[in-house]
Amino acid sequence: MRPTPEITTDIGHPADGLAYLFLDFNAYFASVEQHDHPHLRGRPVIVTPLKSEYTGAIAASYEAKAFGVKRGTKVRDARLLCPNIAVMPARHDRYAQIHKTLMREIGRHLPLVKIYSIDEAAYRLSRSERKPAPAIETARRIKQALADNVGPALRSSIGLAPSTLLAKLAAERVKPDGLTVLELGDLPGSLADMPLTDIPGVGAGVAARLARAGVTNFTALWNLQSKHARAIWGSVMGERFWYGLHGYDTHDEPTKKSMIGHSRILTKDHEPPDQARIVARALLLKAASRLRHYEMHASGLSVSLRLRPEDRWETRRRFSHSQDSFQFLKALDEMWADYLDHRRTDSDAARIGGVTVYLHGLARPGDMVMQQGDLFANAASEQGNDKRARLWRAVDRMNADPDAKFRKLSGARQSSPHRRQVGLASQSGLDLNYLGAKIAFSRVPDEAEFLY
Ligand SMILES: [Mg+2]
Structure with a gap:
């Protein structure tokens, strides 16, 4: 059942279907290194901020993750876990350049809503694409275009959902190379196992306040009323979060008064x-x-x-x-x-x-x-x-x-x-x-x- 908003003004409504596509590139910095250095493809790679054995990795390829190497792992420890690992010093200019190429390619298929970071962006689907079958088809087409026109090493996880927040959470579900549909009817069940601190907008401070209010899992979070969320957050942020979580497609409802x-x-x-x-x-x-x-x-x-x-x-x-x-x-x-x-x-x-x-x-x-x-x-x-x-x-x-x-x-x-x-x-x-x-x-x- 759809939740009833407490605000009765024209704030919009839960979106009719899958309005957003959220795209998150997997192990982005490491993938760019694999893209530029074909001999590294399929191999464990880490990217480091500087050339030192004592620094921590800022990115790890999925092949490296398989050995237990992850972001933050010290180079020395990574070599112990995975003797063959390639250690690449970061090239931020290059990552930004590839980012632009990727955004341009996706922009040929869908209108951009917002770039969240160098490896994450949200796009809007057209009305005719908002059912699962056409939405999935569009997402597959974008993945194929990225592989064909930019490079197969740059894989991404895509989430399709009624709001940008839900689309982001959907993208998180399957990595690497995921494609996940999240409909309102799937909630809260399909995210029941999601740790609250994995959700953007729930930092350590908010998580502690949620816990004090007895909210320690996704289902309890979902069942909050918007005003209660606002009280827990201690600001309007809680209410904003609530709307995103409940699939309000407010990007599509331009504010009448400007x-x-x-x-x-x-x-x-x-x-x-x-x-x-x-x-x-x-x-x-x-x-x-x-x-x-x-x-x-x-x-x-x-x-x-x-x-x-x-x-x-x-x-x-x-x-x-x-x-x-x-x-x-x-x-x-x-x-x-x-x-x-x-x-x-x-x-x-x-x-x-x-x-x-x-x-x-x-x-x-x-x-x-x-x-x-x-x-x-x-x-x-x-x-x-x-x-x-x-x-x-x-x-x-x-x-x-x-x-x-x-x-x-x-x-x-x-x-x-x-x-x-x-x-x-x-x-x-x-x-x-x-x-x-x-x-x-x-x-x-x-x-x-x-x-x-
Ligand atoms: Mg990423």
Whole structure:
């Protein structure tokens, strides 16, 4: 049975069939050595970072693995285990060059979704290829093309599954030269024996937290609810992981909204840059609140200033996906400093006639699964971010609820003509509705905009 997502917004759905092909080259560095040196094919080979008997192997061919030699085995020990072993110093330029050749060859057959590392990449299958028979046929065709057009020494394991994460797990199942289909209906059974720490996104820290929550095997992991995963991970990473694990094909569901922003034409009072900055910050906080309302994260901010008498100044920043208004305000402050620098060289640009701020690069947790290599990255830096996002959501709730208890606690005057909002000190007394004309956007306002 398919799990029911707890988020009811349009986050996508488990993919209809095998949407992704994940390809992992086997013992890649050692295979490139065998490719370039035909006399090494079929022979035990290790690749070392430098010419030394005391260094550890960074790659071992499958023939070497058969002798118990693996990554990390010291050269001296490898020679004891396998006296005939070929020891090759690494040639990283060459590995990168072959990588490009391989990607070009696969790219002739399927569109690339993402390159994960020098020997791993995910590709998207077309709608007509998503049943097992045509998907397997495509995978075989790619293997054959790689052998014919690049070289038979460069073998790969391929996984076919509804999400990139599941396709990666499928590719892990059979090495070398594997071809594995993983359908949602096969889960959790067919991965029941997979150690949790073999799964990208489950590092030692997460594994320990999972164990404390009683999750020590794949089936228990599978049975978690998305919110529970989020709590265990301590960040939105848990939810992203959950979506990938349950086959959500979010790469195919482009986020409907691509930007959230606000704009105001300024009255004379707000034309000086320090006053305009207060408006820009207020507009940004408003946009950030809507972003959280949509359960989205933004990875970029753009600011556009209409300058009087006749000029425009625009800038844009990128950051890692966030819902944290503090992070957005920090980016805005940096951009504002850039503007002030610019202004120093241009005395005509002293007055600001209009301000537009946009959050862009929007994504929902499921969209972000692996998109940025997140699952392979350290989750720690995101945890503080997530904590602040929770704080801001609490602020949003207070601002949206006119009867919020906090107002009594904070002693806000009940006779105040406008609803008192939780904001930043510099904003107090600022009511965006009275700032000036709203600039019309080419989008249909929705209910949330009237709330926030
Ligand atoms: Mg590999």
